Amino acid sequence: MTDLTVDFGNALDVEATPGVSEGILERLDERVADVHDTISTGMAEGEFGYASLNLPERTDPAAIEDAVADIDADHVLTVGIGGSALGAVTVSAALGLADRHHTLDNVDPEATRRLLDSLPLDRTAVNVVSRSGTTAETLANFLVVREALDEAGVDWTERTVVTTGEGGPLRAAAEEHGLPALDVPEGVPGRFSALSAVGLVPAAILGGDVEGVVAGGVAGREALLDGGSLFDYPGYAYGAVAYALEQRGATVNAMLPYAESLEPFAEWFAQLWAESLGKDGLGQTPARALGATDQHSQLQLYRGGRHDKLVTLVRPRERADVEIPATAVEGMRYLGDATLGELLDAEFEATEASLAAADQPNVRVEFPRVDGPGIGRLLFDVEAACVLAGELMGVETFTQPAVEWGKRAARGLLGGGEFAEADAVAEKTTRVVGGK
Amino acid sequence: MTDLTVDFGNALDVEATPGVSEGILERLDERVADVHDTISTGMAEGEFGYASLNLPERTDPAAIEDAVADIDADHVLTVGIGGSALGAVTVSAALGLADRHHTLDNVDPEATRRLLDSLPLDRTAVNVVSRSGTTAETLANFLVVREALDEAGVDWTERTVVTTGEGGPLRAAAEEHGLPALDVPEGVPGRFSALSAVGLVPAAILGGDVEGVVAGGVAGREALLDGGSLFDYPGYAYGAVAYALEQRGATVNAMLPYAESLEPFAEWFAQLWAESLGKDGLGQTPARALGATDQHSQLQLYRGGRHDKLVTLVRPRERADVEIPATAVEGMRYLGDATLGELLDAEFEATEASLAAADQPNVRVEFPRVDGPGIGRLLFDVEAACVLAGELMGVETFTQPAVEWGKRAARGLLGGGEFAEADAVAEKTTRVVGGK
Numbered sequence: 001m002t003d004l005t006v007d008f009g010n011a012l013d014v015e016a017t018p019g020v021s022e023g024i025l026e027r028l029d030e031r032v033a034d035v036h037d038t039i040s041t042g043m044a045e046g047e048f049g050y051a052s053l054n055l056p057e058r059t060d061p062a063a064i065e066d067a068v069a070d071i072d073a074d075h076v077l078t079v080g081i082g083g084s085a086l087g088a089v090t091v092s093a094a095l096g097l098a099d100r101h102h103t104l105d106n107v108d109p110e111a112t113r114r115l116l117d118s119l120p121l122d123r124t125a126v127n128v129v130s131r132s133g134t135t136a137e138t139l140a141n142f143l144v145v146r147e148a149l150d151e152a153g154v155d156w157t158e159r160t161v162v163t164t165g166e167g168g169p170l171r172a173a174a175e176e177h178g179l180p181a182l183d184v185p186e187g188v189p190g191r192f193s194a195l196s197a198v199g200l201v202p203a204a205i206l207g208g209d210v211e212g213v214v215a216g217g218v219a220g221r222e223a224l225l226d227g228g229s230l231f232d233y234p235g236y237a238y239g240a241v242a243y244a245l246e247q248r249g250a251t252v253n254a255m256l257p258y259a260e261s262l263e264p265f266a267e268w269f270a271q272l273w274a275e276s277l278g279k280d281g282l283g284q285t286p287a288r289a290l291g292a293t294d295q296h297s298q299l300q301l302y303r304g305g306r307h308d309k310l311v312t313l314v315r316p317r318e319r320a321d322v323e324i325p326a327t328a329v330e331g332m333r334y335l336g337d338a339t340l341g342e343l344l345d346a347e348f349e350a351t352e353a354s355l356a357a358a359d360q361p362n363v364r365v366e367f368p369r370v371d372g373p374g375i376g377r378l379l380f381d382v383e384a385a386c387v388l389a390g391e392l393m394g395v396e397t398f399t400q401p402a403v404e405w406g407k408r409a410a411r412g413l414l415g416g417g418e419f420a421e422a423d424a425v426a427e428k429t430t431r432v433v434g435g436k
Numbered sequence: 437m438t439d440l441t442v443d444f445g446n447a448l449d450v451e452a453t454p455g456v457s458e459g460i461l462e463r464l465d466e467r468v469a470d471v472h473d474t475i476s477t478g479m480a481e482g483e484f485g486y487a488s489l490n491l492p493e494r495t496d497p498a499a500i501e502d503a504v505a506d507i508d509a510d511h512v513l514t515v516g517i518g519g520s521a522l523g524a525v526t527v528s529a530a531l532g533l534a535d536r537h538h539t540l541d542n543v544d545p546e547a548t549r550r551l552l553d554s555l556p557l558d559r560t561a562v563n564v565v566s567r568s569g570t571t572a573e574t575l576a577n578f579l580v581v582r583e584a585l586d587e588a589g590v591d592w593t594e595r596t597v598v599t600t601g602e603g604g605p606l607r608a609a610a611e612e613h614g615l616p617a618l619d620v621p622e623g624v625p626g627r628f629s630a631l632s633a634v635g636l637v638p639a640a641i642l643g644g645d646v647e648g649v650v651a652g653g654v655a656g657r658e659a660l661l662d663g664g665s666l667f668d669y670p671g672y673a674y675g676a677v678a679y680a681l682e683q684r685g686a687t688v689n690a691m692l693p694y695a696e697s698l699e700p701f702a703e704w705f706a707q708l709w710a711e712s713l714g715k716d717g718l719g720q721t722p723a724r725a726l727g728a729t730d731q732h733s734q735l736q737l738y739r740g741g742r743h744d745k746l747v748t749l750v751r752p753r754e755r756a757d758v759e760i761p762a763t764a765v766e767g768m769r770y771l772g773d774a775t776l777g778e779l780l781d782a783e784f785e786a787t788e789a790s791l792a793a794a795d796q797p798n799v800r801v802e803f804p805r806v807d808g809p810g811i812g813r814l815l816f817d818v819e820a821a822c823v824l825a826g827e828l829m830g831v832e833t834f835t836q837p838a839v840e841w842g843k844r845a846a847r848g849l850l851g852g853g854e855f856a857e858a859d860a861v862a863e864k865t866t867r868v869v870g871g872k
Contacts (some may be wrong), residue, residue: 038445044834082732096546099554106729107783109758109776110532110806111696118535137728140771140779143661143761169765223870234870251744252688252721260547271733278737285688285737285745287723292573293542295842296518301714301721304838308687309721322545325579329605334852335576340545343576343850347543350845353861357841370546402740405793406731409786414779416770426788434659434670 004220004377006234007364008241010352016361017307018248028240028392029084029230035391036228036236043225049398052192053384055185056217056376059196060428061210067180067197068161068205073171074100076202077115079141080129081105083108083190084163086271087199087323087379088129098261112141115129116148126160126203129198131184132167136411150374161205163197183419191272191396194379212372219373220380238363239385242310243392245361246284250310253284254302257314258291258348261370265314266290269382276386283395284310291315292347299351303358311362313352314378315345318369417420440656440813442670443800444677446788453743454684456677464676464828465666472664472672475820479661485834488628489660489820491621492653492812495632497646498618503616503633504597504641509561510536512638513551515577516565517541518624520599523635523815524565526700530811531872534697538749540577548577549746552584561641562596565634567620569604572847597641599633627708630815648808655809656816664862674799675821678746679828681797682720686746689720692740694727694784696807701750702726705818712822712833719831720746727751728783735787739794747791748800750814751784752805830856 013019042050078088078101085105092101102119104112126145130138149156157177164170165184174181182197184190193199195217200210220235227233230240242253253273255266270286277283289298291313302311319341326336335343355362367374390397405421412422449455460598478486514524514537521541528537538555562581566574585592593613600606601620610617618633620626623640629635631653636646656671663669666676678689691702706722712721725734727749738747755777762772771779791798803810826833841857848858 003871005868007866009867010866012867015865046858081729086733096550099550106696106726107776107779108696108755109780110692110756112776113534113756113758114535134768136771136779137732137783138767138777139689139763139768140760140767140774143763143771144758144776147556147761150676169768185793231869237836237869251742254721258544267733274734274737274741278734278741280740281742283737283741285690285721285723285741286734287721291541293517295839296573297522297703298710298722299842300836300838301710301719303841304716305710305714305719305721306687306717319544320546320549322549322580324576325583327575327579329575331852332570332572332575332605334847334850335579338576338850340543340548340576340580342794343543343572343846344545346572346846346849347842349861349864350842350849350857353845353857353864354838354842356864357857357860358838400736400791402736402794403731405739406735406783406786406790409789410779410782411770413782414770414774416767421786421789421793424793425785428785428792429448429451430443431445431448431613432441432443433667433673435439435441 004234004367004381006237008237010356011241011245011361011363015356017359018243018245020252024244025230025240028244031392032230032236032240032388033228035388038391039387040225046187048187049189050281051187053221053387055188056214056221056380058185059214059431061214064197064200064204067182068201068381071125071159071161071205073123073159073205075104075119075124075250076101076205077119077124078103078127078129078202078326079138079145081135081137082271083193084129084198086268088202089192090268091194091213091375092202092208093261093264094370095203095372096202097203097206097208100206101202107137107140112144113368121149121152122154123158126156127201128160128170130170131165131190133164133170161201163201165231179215192383195376200215202208209372213376216373216376217380220377224384235381235384238365239388241363242284242385243389245310249308250361251284252287252309254287254289254309254311256289256291256294256311258344259316259370262314263290263387265378272383275400276390277395279394279395279402280391292344295347295351303354303360307360309360310357310364311360313362314365315348316369316374317366438448440670440803440817442673444673447677447681447797447799451792453795454681454686455797456680460680461666461676464680467828468666468672468824469664470678471824475823477662483624484623485625487623489657489823490633491624492620492650492816495650497650500618500633500636500640500646501812503618504637506643507561507595507597509559509595509641511538511560512536512554512563512641513538513540513555513560513581514563514565514638515540515574515581517571517573518707519629520565521648522633522704523630526704527630527635527649527811528644529697529700530640530806531639531808533639533642533644536642537638541845543573543576548580553580557585557588560595562592563637564596564606565599566606567601567626569600569606570691597637599637604642628712628819630704645808649812652809652812653816656813660820671817672824674801675824677799678720678821679825681746683743687720688723688745690723690725690745690747692725692727692730692747692811694780695752695806698750699726708819708822711828711836713829713831715831715838718829727787728780731783731787739790739796743796745796747796748801749784749788749798750801752810753802755806787859
């Protein structure tokens with residue numbers, strides 16, 4: 001039911017440049033076996049980062065549903081940023097809840113005002129997510145949201161749930177006001193936390209299939225533990241092929257799902273891949289895309305541009321479909337014999353073949369359908385792929401040291417303390433054209 | 437009022453690797469002068485592609501507004517894909533109309549059904565855009581939309597406007613049913629058509645500042661024609677610096693606007709840059725991003741990853757702002773002295789400085805505010821930058837030959853004729869892991 005497959009035929013060097021051979025992969029699989037020992041031992045011992053791959057076992061859907069059972073809402077507004085938002089958005093979209101799950105994951109004043117003006121605040125749950133409870137963007141937005149609810153005469157303490165770490169201001173606020181409070185799991189970086197309360201609270205409030213998502217993750221975890229070879233476990237197949245292609249020049253990974261409900265998955269992937277692997281002068285640049293739309297935007301580049309890309313094509317094997325009405329228009333009658341889904345799948349296969357015909361490496365990822373088990377399995381296997389790739393690359397997959405500099409600079413600029421980084425901002429080298 | 441500036445101080449080789457020196461740019465400016473002759477002559481003679489840069493002069497906002505004056509609607513549903521949608525979405529978002537402008541730019545059956553179920557069809561205008569009138573996705577969606585309006589008892593012929601080329605099925609449908617019909621301008625590739633009816637019809641229907649958008653383009657065109665040097669005209673400065681950095685290894689261009697209303701601009705840019713420059717084995721891969729959100733997703737990669745990226749930071753100089761309410765939370769009091777806009781701008785400057793501190797090349801683009809003149813100027817100058825870069829690279833900027841293969845394959849797969857490309861799909865090399 002939750003079977004996910006990875007097909008890397010179009011990444012073999014008989015088809016693609018750069019490409020990998022069976023011989024390359026067989027030698028690589030010896031390293032994969034060693035890395036699998038590291039990963040499975042890390043999982044068994046709950047080590048930092050590796051613990052992420054235990055989430056399907058640790059997460060209790062009923063406990064999440066119980067915690068939010070008293071919140072009666074038609075909409076959820078998630079206040080969080082990065083890993084505190086993208087997993088939840090991805091899960092909600094896959095469960096068909098995108099129209100009722102909204103996010104404040106930026107500090108744009110105009111967009112914030114517009115969103116708050118458009119929501120029925122007395123029917124909206126506020127879901128605040130920050131491990132530390134001190135993320136500047138999230139705190140600022142939460143303060144603005146609370147004020148908006150106050151001004152609308154809505155008691156925010158009756159409609160707010162927090163997901164946070166053991167201590168910090170959000171945990172304190174939850175205790176002070178009696179808010180439901182869930183845990184950001186220990187040992188799990190934010191971008192690996194989709195299969196915990198961090199990713200599942202909005203779906204739980206909106207009645208989505210939280211159990212199914214976790215079950216999909218459980219199936220992925222079992223496949224990982226049963227596997228240990230890139231030739232057996234699709235998560236490892238994807239991670240190993242992506243790594244081997246990056247070594248050979250594929251420094252971009254274009255993620256191209258063929259389903260609108262997977263558009264946030266491409267954004268989630270972009271964070272996972274960039275923050276985990278983009279370090280020490282290495283890492284593929286994730287390019288977020290969407291099929292079939294981006295055939296009319298990015299395909300020219302993917303086919304005719306540099307041979308520096310892996311294109312990852314993702315689709316469900318089944319969709320709810322819509323018939324295309326018959327047409328008498330000359331040359332277009334064939335459309336009337338098809339459905340939108342058949343058209344979309346024909347475009348998927350045509351794009352894949354078109355990349356192969358241009359020797360551009362690509363990989364196909366398929367799973368049964370976009371639903372709870374489907375997205376749970378997809379997220380888990382791609383996380384496992386990322387952990388494997390990081391081990392093969394020799395980077396620290398679970399940290400993000402390069403983002404701290406900017407946080408200190410921004411804080412200093414706003415008067416939140418003395419930081420040398422803020423002084424560097426004033427010393428910017430300028431070379432301006434225009435504005436005369 | 438419509439002044440746009442490009443600051444490439446952080447792309448100079450004293451700051452960044454790769455980087456450019458004043459000497460490199462002075463030599464390059466001699467080539468820019470030659471290319472400027474080609475561009476300005478092409479504009480004067482209305483040559484294919486170069487004619488795009490005349491759109492601000494050719495486009496008559498009043499004529500567009502007159503054509504749609506009889507359509508009384510609260511929402512617009514644009515049916516189009518690629519260059520037939522992205523420009524309009526970008527303009528609408530910049531004019532604050534994003535919530536009322538919807539797009540069918542994919543053939544996902546589930547998303548299409550959901551969108552049609554959610555719209556008030558009797559208050560929605562249908563805006564169908566295709567130069568040829570034969571784009572498969574657009575025709576299929578238009579047939580589905582017509583049926584939905586029929587089933588809702590709404591007369592689609594009273595609410596539909598088409599923008600298309602001289603002939604073709606859409607033009608014929610417009611004549612048969614007496615629909616308002618606007619022209620896709622001759623000599624202008626779709627991705628360069630935002631400053632024509634293709635980009636402006638939805639804003640015209642929804643009462644947006646169409647005149648302002650065109651005026652912004654006019655200002656850009658005047659600056660281009662007055663300029664001719666990368667040291668004078670910001671559009672050329674951006675195109676020349678991007679080209680020189682690509683030559684030196686910056687094969688990714690991460691577009692990072694700091695305004696939610698510019699998020700579609702990053703998508704529009706991704707098409708413009710990818711389809712125009714991604715050919716003959718060259719071209720930067722555009723990475724669409726959004727500040728400040730992607731600081732928590734992509735910044736680790738941009739700072740700590742490969743030195744293969746130009747990061748383009750874009751912001752308005754002014755925004756409507758929102759105060760952050762005071763907070764007593766320990767260590768967070770500084771937020772209560774700021775606004776969301778100040779926080780966003782501090783993050784912009786902190787990110788820029790953080791990239792510079794890591795020797796990662798970046799360019800700052802600023803303009804007065806996100807409104808009609810602002811977006812018109814931004815779109816024009818970036819188009820000019822793209823044309824300049826294409827000339828410097830020696831590619832055919834205005835064609836997209838690599839996308840035809842897949843179109844033939846998809847058509848063949850759906851029974852729309854005999855195409856050798858469709859046979860290639862059946863011959864795919866498969867190498868599947870998983871699914872046992």
